[in-house]
Amino acid sequence: MRIAAAAALLAALTASSALAQTPPRPSKAPKQAVPAAPAKPSLxxxxxxxxxxxxxxxxxxxxxxxxxxxxxxxxxxxxxxxxxxxxxxxxxxxxxxxxxxxxxxxxxxxxxxxxxxxxxxxxxxxxxxxxxxxxxxxxxxxxxxxxxxxxxxxxxxxxxxxxxxxxxxxxxxxxxxxxxxxxxxxxxxxxxxxxxxxxxxxxxxLLSEPGAWRLVYKDRSREVDNKDRDKLYPTRAAALQAGGDEREPDVIRPGMVEAEQWLLEAARQGHAEAQYSLGMAYLGGMDLPFSLTNSVGWLSAAAWNGHAPALMVLADLAAKGQGFAGKDPVRAWVNYDFAAAQGAKPAEEARDRLAKSMNQRQLGRARQVAQDLRGN
The missing domain is CATH 1.25.40.10 (Tetratricopeptide repeat domain)
Known part of the structure:
Protein backbone atom coordinates (compact mmCIF):
# COMPACT_ATOMS: atom_id res chain seq x y z
CA MET A 1 0.00 0.00 0.00
CA ARG A 2 2.83 2.36 0.85
CA ILE A 3 4.48 1.67 -2.48
CA ALA A 4 1.27 2.41 -4.41
CA ALA A 5 0.67 5.65 -2.54
CA ALA A 6 4.21 6.76 -3.17
CA ALA A 7 3.87 6.05 -6.88
CA ALA A 8 0.66 8.10 -7.12
CA LEU A 9 2.27 11.02 -5.31
CA LEU A 10 5.26 10.92 -7.68
CA ALA A 11 3.01 10.94 -10.76
CA ALA A 12 1.10 13.95 -9.47
CA LEU A 13 4.28 15.89 -8.82
CA THR A 14 5.63 15.10 -12.31
CA ALA A 15 2.41 16.35 -13.96
CA SER A 16 2.50 19.59 -11.96
CA SER A 17 6.10 20.19 -13.06
CA ALA A 18 5.21 19.68 -16.75
CA LEU A 19 2.29 22.09 -16.47
CA ALA A 20 4.53 24.65 -14.87
CA GLN A 21 6.96 24.49 -17.81
CA THR A 22 4.20 25.00 -20.53
CA PRO A 23 4.37 28.60 -21.83
CA PRO A 24 1.22 30.67 -21.27
CA ARG A 25 -1.07 31.34 -24.24
CA PRO A 26 -0.62 34.85 -25.68
CA SER A 27 -3.43 37.26 -24.90
CA LYS A 28 -5.47 38.79 -27.80
CA ALA A 29 -4.22 42.16 -29.14
CA PRO A 30 -6.53 45.08 -28.38
CA LYS A 31 -8.79 46.12 -31.30
CA GLN A 32 -7.47 49.10 -33.24
CA ALA A 33 -9.95 51.98 -33.79
CA VAL A 34 -11.07 52.22 -37.48
CA PRO A 35 -10.47 55.77 -38.76
CA ALA A 36 -13.67 57.59 -39.71
CA ALA A 37 -14.34 58.09 -43.46
CA PRO A 38 -13.64 61.64 -44.62
CA ALA A 39 -16.73 63.84 -44.75
CA LYS A 40 -18.37 63.96 -48.19
CA PRO A 41 -18.11 67.45 -49.74
CA SER A 42 -21.36 69.35 -49.83
CA LEU A 43 -23.00 70.48 -53.07
CA LEU A 206 -25.64 98.15 -106.39
CA LEU A 207 -26.49 101.85 -106.45
CA SER A 208 -24.02 102.51 -103.65
CA GLU A 209 -21.09 100.97 -105.52
CA PRO A 210 -18.33 103.55 -105.99
CA GLY A 211 -18.15 105.31 -109.32
CA ALA A 212 -15.32 105.05 -111.80
CA TRP A 213 -13.99 107.37 -114.47
CA ARG A 214 -13.43 106.86 -118.17
CA LEU A 215 -12.06 109.16 -120.86
CA VAL A 216 -14.18 110.55 -123.66
CA TYR A 217 -13.24 112.94 -126.45
CA LYS A 218 -14.15 116.55 -125.94
CA ASP A 219 -15.24 116.46 -129.55
CA ARG A 220 -18.02 113.86 -129.22
CA SER A 221 -17.97 113.15 -132.95
CA ARG A 222 -14.68 111.34 -132.41
CA GLU A 223 -16.15 108.89 -129.87
CA VAL A 224 -16.69 106.28 -132.58
CA ASP A 225 -12.90 105.89 -132.72
CA ASN A 226 -12.40 105.87 -128.93
CA LYS A 227 -10.78 102.46 -128.36
CA ASP A 228 -10.10 103.21 -124.68
CA ARG A 229 -13.70 104.06 -123.82
CA ASP A 230 -14.06 101.06 -121.52
CA LYS A 231 -10.82 101.65 -119.64
CA LEU A 232 -11.70 102.78 -116.12
CA TYR A 233 -9.79 104.99 -113.68
CA PRO A 234 -10.40 104.94 -109.91
CA THR A 235 -10.30 108.73 -109.48
CA ARG A 236 -10.97 111.80 -111.58
CA ALA A 237 -7.40 112.96 -111.02
CA ALA A 238 -6.02 109.75 -112.50
CA ALA A 239 -8.29 110.11 -115.52
CA LEU A 240 -7.30 113.76 -116.00
CA GLN A 241 -3.63 112.87 -115.94
CA ALA A 242 -4.13 110.25 -118.64
CA GLY A 243 -6.54 112.30 -120.75
CA GLY A 244 -4.27 114.92 -122.23
CA ASP A 245 -5.75 117.86 -124.11
CA GLU A 246 -8.23 116.00 -126.31
CA ARG A 247 -10.11 113.86 -123.79
CA GLU A 248 -11.90 114.58 -120.53
CA PRO A 249 -13.09 112.44 -117.59
CA ASP A 250 -16.64 111.08 -117.60
CA VAL A 251 -18.01 109.47 -114.44
CA ILE A 252 -19.87 106.18 -114.68
CA ARG A 253 -21.57 104.01 -112.07
CA PRO A 254 -20.98 100.30 -112.73
CA GLY A 255 -24.10 99.19 -110.89
CA MET A 256 -26.39 101.97 -112.06
CA VAL A 257 -28.37 100.14 -114.76
CA GLU A 258 -28.88 96.94 -112.79
CA ALA A 259 -29.66 98.88 -109.62
CA GLU A 260 -32.37 100.88 -111.37
CA GLN A 261 -33.89 97.68 -112.72
CA TRP A 262 -34.16 96.04 -109.30
CA LEU A 263 -35.42 99.20 -107.59
CA LEU A 264 -38.08 99.67 -110.26
CA GLU A 265 -39.27 96.10 -109.81
CA ALA A 266 -39.50 96.52 -106.03
CA ALA A 267 -41.20 99.91 -106.37
CA ARG A 268 -43.81 98.51 -108.75
CA GLN A 269 -44.59 95.88 -106.13
CA GLY A 270 -45.46 98.68 -103.72
CA HIS A 271 -42.22 98.75 -101.71
CA ALA A 272 -42.29 102.24 -100.15
CA GLU A 273 -38.57 102.44 -99.40
CA ALA A 274 -37.72 101.46 -102.99
CA GLN A 275 -40.14 104.12 -104.26
CA TYR A 276 -38.49 106.72 -102.04
CA SER A 277 -34.97 105.65 -103.05
CA LEU A 278 -35.86 105.93 -106.74
CA GLY A 279 -37.45 109.33 -106.22
CA MET A 280 -34.40 110.67 -104.43
CA ALA A 281 -31.98 109.14 -106.96
CA TYR A 282 -33.83 110.77 -109.87
CA LEU A 283 -33.99 114.05 -107.97
CA GLY A 284 -30.28 114.08 -107.16
CA GLY A 285 -29.19 113.15 -110.67
CA MET A 286 -26.02 111.45 -109.44
CA ASP A 287 -26.97 107.87 -108.75
CA LEU A 288 -29.49 107.86 -111.62
CA PRO A 289 -30.06 110.32 -114.48
CA PHE A 290 -31.88 113.45 -113.32
CA SER A 291 -35.63 113.39 -113.93
CA LEU A 292 -37.92 115.65 -111.95
CA THR A 293 -40.98 113.95 -113.42
CA ASN A 294 -39.82 110.49 -112.36
CA SER A 295 -38.75 111.83 -109.00
CA VAL A 296 -42.12 113.39 -108.17
CA GLY A 297 -43.92 110.30 -109.44
CA TRP A 298 -42.06 107.85 -107.22
CA LEU A 299 -41.97 110.17 -104.22
CA SER A 300 -45.74 110.52 -104.54
CA ALA A 301 -46.10 106.73 -104.61
CA ALA A 302 -44.02 106.46 -101.44
CA ALA A 303 -46.03 109.26 -99.84
CA TRP A 304 -49.28 107.42 -100.51
CA ASN A 305 -47.71 104.51 -98.66
CA GLY A 306 -47.24 106.78 -95.66
CA HIS A 307 -43.49 107.30 -96.09
CA ALA A 308 -42.74 110.36 -93.91
CA PRO A 309 -39.45 111.44 -95.58
CA ALA A 310 -41.14 111.25 -99.00
CA LEU A 311 -43.98 113.42 -97.73
CA MET A 312 -41.45 115.93 -96.45
CA VAL A 313 -39.55 116.13 -99.77
CA LEU A 314 -42.77 116.46 -101.76
CA ALA A 315 -43.90 119.25 -99.46
CA ASP A 316 -40.62 121.09 -99.99
CA LEU A 317 -40.93 120.71 -103.78
CA ALA A 318 -44.55 121.91 -103.79
CA ALA A 319 -43.70 124.91 -101.62
CA LYS A 320 -40.96 125.90 -104.08
CA GLY A 321 -42.97 125.05 -107.19
CA GLN A 322 -40.49 122.43 -108.37
CA GLY A 323 -41.95 119.47 -110.24
CA PHE A 324 -45.42 121.00 -110.18
CA ALA A 325 -47.18 123.59 -112.35
CA GLY A 326 -46.27 126.26 -109.83
CA LYS A 327 -45.98 126.90 -106.13
CA ASP A 328 -48.68 124.93 -104.36
CA PRO A 329 -48.88 125.89 -100.67
CA VAL A 330 -52.02 123.80 -100.14
CA ARG A 331 -50.31 120.62 -101.36
CA ALA A 332 -47.20 121.52 -99.36
CA TRP A 333 -49.18 122.12 -96.14
CA VAL A 334 -51.06 118.80 -96.50
CA ASN A 335 -47.85 116.83 -97.03
CA TYR A 336 -46.13 118.54 -94.11
CA ASP A 337 -49.17 117.79 -91.97
CA PHE A 338 -49.15 114.09 -92.82
CA ALA A 339 -45.41 113.86 -92.15
CA ALA A 340 -45.86 115.69 -88.84
CA ALA A 341 -48.56 113.21 -87.84
CA GLN A 342 -45.90 110.50 -88.03
CA GLY A 343 -43.73 112.33 -85.55
CA ALA A 344 -41.50 114.28 -87.94
CA LYS A 345 -40.77 117.42 -85.91
CA PRO A 346 -39.15 119.32 -88.83
CA ALA A 347 -42.34 118.74 -90.84
CA GLU A 348 -44.45 120.18 -88.04
CA GLU A 349 -42.23 123.26 -87.87
CA ALA A 350 -42.27 123.67 -91.67
CA ARG A 351 -46.07 123.33 -91.75
CA ASP A 352 -46.55 126.01 -89.09
CA ARG A 353 -44.05 128.29 -90.81
CA LEU A 354 -45.83 127.86 -94.14
CA ALA A 355 -49.23 128.53 -92.56
CA LYS A 356 -48.11 132.04 -91.62
CA SER A 357 -47.59 132.87 -95.29
CA MET A 358 -50.94 131.42 -96.43
CA ASN A 359 -54.22 133.31 -96.59
CA GLN A 360 -57.29 132.03 -94.75
CA ARG A 361 -58.80 130.52 -97.87
CA GLN A 362 -55.66 128.54 -98.66
CA LEU A 363 -55.28 127.38 -95.09
CA GLY A 364 -58.92 126.36 -94.85
CA ARG A 365 -58.62 124.44 -98.11
CA ALA A 366 -55.46 122.68 -96.92
CA ARG A 367 -57.10 121.60 -93.68
CA GLN A 368 -60.17 120.34 -95.53
CA VAL A 369 -58.05 118.29 -97.96
CA ALA A 370 -56.10 116.76 -95.08
CA GLN A 371 -59.34 115.91 -93.29
CA ASP A 372 -60.84 114.35 -96.43
CA LEU A 373 -57.74 112.25 -97.06
CA ARG A 374 -57.90 110.94 -93.51
CA GLY A 375 -61.51 109.98 -94.09
CA ASN A 376 -62.82 112.20 -91.30
Missing amino acids: SQLAALGDSAAQYLLGQAYRDGKGVKKNLAEAASWFAIAAGNGEKGAAMDLARAYEQGAGLKRDLHQAAQWWFRAGVLGDEAAKTRFLDLFLAGETDQIGGPTGAAWLEAVAVTGNVDAILALGEAYEKGEGLPADLAKARRWYLEAAYGNDAEAKFRLGRM
Whole structure:
Protein backbone atom coordinates (compact mmCIF):
# COMPACT_ATOMS: atom_id res chain seq x y z
CA MET A 1 0.00 0.00 0.00
CA ARG A 2 2.83 2.36 0.85
CA ILE A 3 4.48 1.67 -2.48
CA ALA A 4 1.27 2.41 -4.41
CA ALA A 5 0.67 5.65 -2.54
CA ALA A 6 4.21 6.76 -3.17
CA ALA A 7 3.87 6.05 -6.88
CA ALA A 8 0.66 8.10 -7.12
CA LEU A 9 2.27 11.02 -5.31
CA LEU A 10 5.26 10.92 -7.68
CA ALA A 11 3.01 10.94 -10.76
CA ALA A 12 1.10 13.95 -9.47
CA LEU A 13 4.28 15.89 -8.82
CA THR A 14 5.63 15.10 -12.31
CA ALA A 15 2.41 16.35 -13.96
CA SER A 16 2.50 19.59 -11.96
CA SER A 17 6.10 20.19 -13.06
CA ALA A 18 5.21 19.68 -16.75
CA LEU A 19 2.29 22.09 -16.47
CA ALA A 20 4.53 24.65 -14.87
CA GLN A 21 6.96 24.49 -17.81
CA THR A 22 4.20 25.00 -20.53
CA PRO A 23 4.37 28.60 -21.83
CA PRO A 24 1.22 30.67 -21.27
CA ARG A 25 -1.07 31.34 -24.24
CA PRO A 26 -0.62 34.85 -25.68
CA SER A 27 -3.43 37.26 -24.90
CA LYS A 28 -5.47 38.79 -27.80
CA ALA A 29 -4.22 42.16 -29.14
CA PRO A 30 -6.53 45.08 -28.38
CA LYS A 31 -8.79 46.12 -31.30
CA GLN A 32 -7.47 49.10 -33.24
CA ALA A 33 -9.95 51.98 -33.79
CA VAL A 34 -11.07 52.22 -37.48
CA PRO A 35 -10.47 55.77 -38.76
CA ALA A 36 -13.67 57.59 -39.71
CA ALA A 37 -14.34 58.09 -43.46
CA PRO A 38 -13.64 61.64 -44.62
CA ALA A 39 -16.73 63.84 -44.75
CA LYS A 40 -18.37 63.96 -48.19
CA PRO A 41 -18.11 67.45 -49.74
CA SER A 42 -21.36 69.35 -49.83
CA LEU A 43 -23.00 70.48 -53.07
CA SER A 44 -21.90 74.04 -52.37
CA GLN A 45 -18.31 72.92 -51.85
CA LEU A 46 -18.29 70.90 -55.07
CA ALA A 47 -19.76 73.82 -56.96
CA ALA A 48 -17.15 76.17 -55.53
CA LEU A 49 -14.43 73.71 -56.58
CA GLY A 50 -15.59 73.96 -60.21
CA ASP A 51 -17.76 70.85 -60.59
CA SER A 52 -20.11 71.93 -63.41
CA ALA A 53 -22.76 69.32 -62.60
CA ALA A 54 -22.80 70.50 -58.98
CA GLN A 55 -23.04 74.10 -60.14
CA TYR A 56 -26.09 73.23 -62.23
CA LEU A 57 -27.70 71.28 -59.36
CA LEU A 58 -27.03 74.13 -56.96
CA GLY A 59 -28.69 76.53 -59.36
CA GLN A 60 -31.74 74.26 -59.49
CA ALA A 61 -31.76 74.04 -55.69
CA TYR A 62 -31.81 77.84 -55.35
CA ARG A 63 -34.47 78.10 -58.03
CA ASP A 64 -36.75 75.49 -56.47
CA GLY A 65 -35.93 76.19 -52.81
CA LYS A 66 -34.81 72.60 -52.15
CA GLY A 67 -32.34 72.35 -49.27
CA VAL A 68 -31.64 76.07 -49.44
CA LYS A 69 -33.69 79.21 -49.25
CA LYS A 70 -35.20 80.03 -52.62
CA ASN A 71 -33.14 82.72 -54.35
CA LEU A 72 -33.75 83.23 -58.07
CA ALA A 73 -30.89 85.68 -58.52
CA GLU A 74 -28.47 83.17 -56.97
CA ALA A 75 -29.96 80.45 -59.16
CA ALA A 76 -29.34 82.50 -62.29
CA SER A 77 -25.77 83.15 -61.20
CA TRP A 78 -25.04 79.43 -60.78
CA PHE A 79 -26.80 78.57 -64.05
CA ALA A 80 -24.59 81.07 -65.85
CA ILE A 81 -21.43 79.60 -64.29
CA ALA A 82 -22.51 76.05 -65.09
CA ALA A 83 -23.43 76.96 -68.66
CA GLY A 84 -20.06 78.60 -69.10
CA ASN A 85 -18.49 75.34 -67.94
CA GLY A 86 -20.38 73.27 -70.50
CA GLU A 87 -23.72 72.38 -68.87
CA LYS A 88 -26.23 72.52 -71.72
CA GLY A 89 -29.23 72.19 -69.41
CA ALA A 90 -28.13 75.20 -67.36
CA ALA A 91 -27.93 77.34 -70.49
CA MET A 92 -31.42 76.26 -71.51
CA ASP A 93 -32.88 76.89 -68.05
CA LEU A 94 -31.38 80.36 -68.06
CA ALA A 95 -32.68 81.04 -71.58
CA ARG A 96 -36.20 80.05 -70.52
CA ALA A 97 -35.98 82.22 -67.41
CA TYR A 98 -35.07 85.30 -69.47
CA GLU A 99 -37.62 84.52 -72.16
CA GLN A 100 -40.49 83.94 -69.75
CA GLY A 101 -39.47 86.52 -67.15
CA ALA A 102 -39.39 83.76 -64.53
CA GLY A 103 -37.55 85.33 -61.61
CA LEU A 104 -35.62 87.59 -63.97
CA LYS A 105 -36.60 90.65 -65.93
CA ARG A 106 -37.87 89.47 -69.31
CA ASP A 107 -35.09 90.04 -71.82
CA LEU A 108 -35.33 88.31 -75.20
CA HIS A 109 -31.87 89.50 -76.22
CA GLN A 110 -30.35 87.74 -73.20
CA ALA A 111 -32.58 84.73 -73.83
CA ALA A 112 -31.22 84.49 -77.37
CA GLN A 113 -27.64 84.55 -76.12
CA TRP A 114 -28.27 81.62 -73.78
CA TRP A 115 -30.16 79.68 -76.45
CA PHE A 116 -27.10 80.24 -78.61
CA ARG A 117 -24.85 78.87 -75.87
CA ALA A 118 -27.04 75.78 -75.54
CA GLY A 119 -26.92 75.36 -79.30
CA VAL A 120 -23.14 75.55 -79.30
CA LEU A 121 -23.21 72.82 -76.65
CA GLY A 122 -25.16 70.64 -79.05
CA ASP A 123 -28.88 71.12 -78.48
CA GLU A 124 -30.73 71.28 -81.82
CA ALA A 125 -33.92 72.76 -80.36
CA ALA A 126 -31.83 75.56 -78.82
CA LYS A 127 -30.34 76.36 -82.25
CA THR A 128 -33.82 76.62 -83.71
CA ARG A 129 -35.05 78.87 -80.91
CA PHE A 130 -32.02 81.15 -81.25
CA LEU A 131 -32.68 81.54 -84.98
CA ASP A 132 -36.37 82.24 -84.33
CA LEU A 133 -35.43 85.11 -82.01
CA PHE A 134 -32.74 86.38 -84.38
CA LEU A 135 -35.08 86.42 -87.38
CA ALA A 136 -37.75 88.12 -85.28
CA GLY A 137 -35.29 90.94 -84.55
CA GLU A 138 -35.04 90.21 -80.82
CA THR A 139 -31.26 90.13 -81.11
CA ASP A 140 -28.97 91.59 -83.74
CA GLN A 141 -26.04 89.33 -82.89
CA ILE A 142 -25.78 86.49 -85.36
CA GLY A 143 -23.18 84.63 -83.33
CA GLY A 144 -20.26 84.84 -85.75
CA PRO A 145 -19.46 82.03 -88.20
CA THR A 146 -21.23 79.46 -86.00
CA GLY A 147 -24.56 81.29 -86.05
CA ALA A 148 -24.11 82.11 -89.74
CA ALA A 149 -23.69 78.40 -90.49
CA TRP A 150 -26.96 77.63 -88.68
CA LEU A 151 -28.67 80.46 -90.56
CA GLU A 152 -27.33 79.27 -93.90
CA ALA A 153 -28.66 75.77 -93.23
CA VAL A 154 -32.12 77.33 -92.97
CA ALA A 155 -31.58 79.71 -95.90
CA VAL A 156 -30.78 76.89 -98.34
CA THR A 157 -34.24 75.46 -97.66
CA GLY A 158 -35.71 78.59 -99.27
CA ASN A 159 -36.66 80.45 -96.09
CA VAL A 160 -36.82 84.07 -97.33
CA ASP A 161 -36.38 85.61 -93.87
CA ALA A 162 -33.19 83.60 -93.37
CA ILE A 163 -31.93 84.51 -96.85
CA LEU A 164 -32.46 88.23 -96.23
CA ALA A 165 -30.88 88.06 -92.78
CA LEU A 166 -27.82 86.28 -94.14
CA GLY A 167 -27.50 88.75 -96.99
CA GLU A 168 -27.70 91.67 -94.56
CA ALA A 169 -25.08 90.13 -92.28
CA TYR A 170 -22.65 89.84 -95.19
CA GLU A 171 -23.56 93.27 -96.59
CA LYS A 172 -23.06 95.16 -93.34
CA GLY A 173 -20.41 92.96 -91.74
CA GLU A 174 -22.57 92.31 -88.67
CA GLY A 175 -20.94 89.47 -86.76
CA LEU A 176 -19.15 88.38 -89.93
CA PRO A 177 -16.53 89.90 -92.19
CA ALA A 178 -18.32 92.02 -94.79
CA ASP A 179 -18.53 90.20 -98.11
CA LEU A 180 -20.57 92.04 -100.75
CA ALA A 181 -20.28 89.20 -103.25
CA LYS A 182 -21.93 86.80 -100.80
CA ALA A 183 -24.52 89.41 -99.86
CA ARG A 184 -25.41 89.86 -103.52
CA ARG A 185 -25.65 86.11 -104.03
CA TRP A 186 -28.17 85.73 -101.21
CA TYR A 187 -30.21 88.78 -102.22
CA LEU A 188 -30.37 87.45 -105.78
CA GLU A 189 -31.65 84.14 -104.45
CA ALA A 190 -34.67 85.87 -102.92
CA ALA A 191 -35.06 88.45 -105.70
CA TYR A 192 -35.40 85.71 -108.30
CA GLY A 193 -38.17 84.38 -106.08
CA ASN A 194 -39.94 87.76 -106.58
CA ASP A 195 -39.34 89.07 -103.06
CA ALA A 196 -39.70 92.87 -103.09
CA GLU A 197 -37.46 93.45 -100.07
CA ALA A 198 -34.64 91.46 -101.67
CA LYS A 199 -35.00 93.45 -104.89
CA PHE A 200 -34.85 96.69 -102.93
CA ARG A 201 -31.75 95.66 -100.99
CA LEU A 202 -30.03 94.46 -104.14
CA GLY A 203 -30.79 97.71 -105.95
CA ARG A 204 -29.70 99.81 -102.98
CA MET A 205 -26.43 97.90 -102.67
CA LEU A 206 -25.64 98.15 -106.39
CA LEU A 207 -26.49 101.85 -106.45
CA SER A 208 -24.02 102.51 -103.65
CA GLU A 209 -21.09 100.97 -105.52
CA PRO A 210 -18.33 103.55 -105.99
CA GLY A 211 -18.15 105.31 -109.32
CA ALA A 212 -15.32 105.05 -111.80
CA TRP A 213 -13.99 107.37 -114.47
CA ARG A 214 -13.43 106.86 -118.17
CA LEU A 215 -12.06 109.16 -120.86
CA VAL A 216 -14.18 110.55 -123.66
CA TYR A 217 -13.24 112.94 -126.45
CA LYS A 218 -14.15 116.55 -125.94
CA ASP A 219 -15.24 116.46 -129.55
CA ARG A 220 -18.02 113.86 -129.22
CA SER A 221 -17.97 113.15 -132.95
CA ARG A 222 -14.68 111.34 -132.41
CA GLU A 223 -16.15 108.89 -129.87
CA VAL A 224 -16.69 106.28 -132.58
CA ASP A 225 -12.90 105.89 -132.72
CA ASN A 226 -12.40 105.87 -128.93
CA LYS A 227 -10.78 102.46 -128.36
CA ASP A 228 -10.10 103.21 -124.68
CA ARG A 229 -13.70 104.06 -123.82
CA ASP A 230 -14.06 101.06 -121.52
CA LYS A 231 -10.82 101.65 -119.64
CA LEU A 232 -11.70 102.78 -116.12
CA TYR A 233 -9.79 104.99 -113.68
CA PRO A 234 -10.40 104.94 -109.91
CA THR A 235 -10.30 108.73 -109.48
CA ARG A 236 -10.97 111.80 -111.58
CA ALA A 237 -7.40 112.96 -111.02
CA ALA A 238 -6.02 109.75 -112.50
CA ALA A 239 -8.29 110.11 -115.52
CA LEU A 240 -7.30 113.76 -116.00
CA GLN A 241 -3.63 112.87 -115.94
CA ALA A 242 -4.13 110.25 -118.64
CA GLY A 243 -6.54 112.30 -120.75
CA GLY A 244 -4.27 114.92 -122.23
CA ASP A 245 -5.75 117.86 -124.11
CA GLU A 246 -8.23 116.00 -126.31
CA ARG A 247 -10.11 113.86 -123.79
CA GLU A 248 -11.90 114.58 -120.53
CA PRO A 249 -13.09 112.44 -117.59
CA ASP A 250 -16.64 111.08 -117.60
CA VAL A 251 -18.01 109.47 -114.44
CA ILE A 252 -19.87 106.18 -114.68
CA ARG A 253 -21.57 104.01 -112.07
CA PRO A 254 -20.98 100.30 -112.73
CA GLY A 255 -24.10 99.19 -110.89
CA MET A 256 -26.39 101.97 -112.06
CA VAL A 257 -28.37 100.14 -114.76
CA GLU A 258 -28.88 96.94 -112.79
CA ALA A 259 -29.66 98.88 -109.62
CA GLU A 260 -32.37 100.88 -111.37
CA GLN A 261 -33.89 97.68 -112.72
CA TRP A 262 -34.16 96.04 -109.30
CA LEU A 263 -35.42 99.20 -107.59
CA LEU A 264 -38.08 99.67 -110.26
CA GLU A 265 -39.27 96.10 -109.81
CA ALA A 266 -39.50 96.52 -106.03
CA ALA A 267 -41.20 99.91 -106.37
CA ARG A 268 -43.81 98.51 -108.75
CA GLN A 269 -44.59 95.88 -106.13
CA GLY A 270 -45.46 98.68 -103.72
CA HIS A 271 -42.22 98.75 -101.71
CA ALA A 272 -42.29 102.24 -100.15
CA GLU A 273 -38.57 102.44 -99.40
CA ALA A 274 -37.72 101.46 -102.99
CA GLN A 275 -40.14 104.12 -104.26
CA TYR A 276 -38.49 106.72 -102.04
CA SER A 277 -34.97 105.65 -103.05
CA LEU A 278 -35.86 105.93 -106.74
CA GLY A 279 -37.45 109.33 -106.22
CA MET A 280 -34.40 110.67 -104.43
CA ALA A 281 -31.98 109.14 -106.96
CA TYR A 282 -33.83 110.77 -109.87
CA LEU A 283 -33.99 114.05 -107.97
CA GLY A 284 -30.28 114.08 -107.16
CA GLY A 285 -29.19 113.15 -110.67
CA MET A 286 -26.02 111.45 -109.44
CA ASP A 287 -26.97 107.87 -108.75
CA LEU A 288 -29.49 107.86 -111.62
CA PRO A 289 -30.06 110.32 -114.48
CA PHE A 290 -31.88 113.45 -113.32
CA SER A 291 -35.63 113.39 -113.93
CA LEU A 292 -37.92 115.65 -111.95
CA THR A 293 -40.98 113.95 -113.42
CA ASN A 294 -39.82 110.49 -112.36
CA SER A 295 -38.75 111.83 -109.00
CA VAL A 296 -42.12 113.39 -108.17
CA GLY A 297 -43.92 110.30 -109.44
CA TRP A 298 -42.06 107.85 -107.22
CA LEU A 299 -41.97 110.17 -104.22
CA SER A 300 -45.74 110.52 -104.54
CA ALA A 301 -46.10 106.73 -104.61
CA ALA A 302 -44.02 106.46 -101.44
CA ALA A 303 -46.03 109.26 -99.84
CA TRP A 304 -49.28 107.42 -100.51
CA ASN A 305 -47.71 104.51 -98.66
CA GLY A 306 -47.24 106.78 -95.66
CA HIS A 307 -43.49 107.30 -96.09
CA ALA A 308 -42.74 110.36 -93.91
CA PRO A 309 -39.45 111.44 -95.58
CA ALA A 310 -41.14 111.25 -99.00
CA LEU A 311 -43.98 113.42 -97.73
CA MET A 312 -41.45 115.93 -96.45
CA VAL A 313 -39.55 116.13 -99.77
CA LEU A 314 -42.77 116.46 -101.76
CA ALA A 315 -43.90 119.25 -99.46
CA ASP A 316 -40.62 121.09 -99.99
CA LEU A 317 -40.93 120.71 -103.78
CA ALA A 318 -44.55 121.91 -103.79
CA ALA A 319 -43.70 124.91 -101.62
CA LYS A 320 -40.96 125.90 -104.08
CA GLY A 321 -42.97 125.05 -107.19
CA GLN A 322 -40.49 122.43 -108.37
CA GLY A 323 -41.95 119.47 -110.24
CA PHE A 324 -45.42 121.00 -110.18
CA ALA A 325 -47.18 123.59 -112.35
CA GLY A 326 -46.27 126.26 -109.83
CA LYS A 327 -45.98 126.90 -106.13
CA ASP A 328 -48.68 124.93 -104.36
CA PRO A 329 -48.88 125.89 -100.67
CA VAL A 330 -52.02 123.80 -100.14
CA ARG A 331 -50.31 120.62 -101.36
CA ALA A 332 -47.20 121.52 -99.36
CA TRP A 333 -49.18 122.12 -96.14
CA VAL A 334 -51.06 118.80 -96.50
CA ASN A 335 -47.85 116.83 -97.03
CA TYR A 336 -46.13 118.54 -94.11
CA ASP A 337 -49.17 117.79 -91.97
CA PHE A 338 -49.15 114.09 -92.82
CA ALA A 339 -45.41 113.86 -92.15
CA ALA A 340 -45.86 115.69 -88.84
CA ALA A 341 -48.56 113.21 -87.84
CA GLN A 342 -45.90 110.50 -88.03
CA GLY A 343 -43.73 112.33 -85.55
CA ALA A 344 -41.50 114.28 -87.94
CA LYS A 345 -40.77 117.42 -85.91
CA PRO A 346 -39.15 119.32 -88.83
CA ALA A 347 -42.34 118.74 -90.84
CA GLU A 348 -44.45 120.18 -88.04
CA GLU A 349 -42.23 123.26 -87.87
CA ALA A 350 -42.27 123.67 -91.67
CA ARG A 351 -46.07 123.33 -91.75
CA ASP A 352 -46.55 126.01 -89.09
CA ARG A 353 -44.05 128.29 -90.81
CA LEU A 354 -45.83 127.86 -94.14
CA ALA A 355 -49.23 128.53 -92.56
CA LYS A 356 -48.11 132.04 -91.62
CA SER A 357 -47.59 132.87 -95.29
CA MET A 358 -50.94 131.42 -96.43
CA ASN A 359 -54.22 133.31 -96.59
CA GLN A 360 -57.29 132.03 -94.75
CA ARG A 361 -58.80 130.52 -97.87
CA GLN A 362 -55.66 128.54 -98.66
CA LEU A 363 -55.28 127.38 -95.09
CA GLY A 364 -58.92 126.36 -94.85
CA ARG A 365 -58.62 124.44 -98.11
CA ALA A 366 -55.46 122.68 -96.92
CA ARG A 367 -57.10 121.60 -93.68
CA GLN A 368 -60.17 120.34 -95.53
CA VAL A 369 -58.05 118.29 -97.96
CA ALA A 370 -56.10 116.76 -95.08
CA GLN A 371 -59.34 115.91 -93.29
CA ASP A 372 -60.84 114.35 -96.43
CA LEU A 373 -57.74 112.25 -97.06
CA ARG A 374 -57.90 110.94 -93.51
CA GLY A 375 -61.51 109.98 -94.09
CA ASN A 376 -62.82 112.20 -91.30
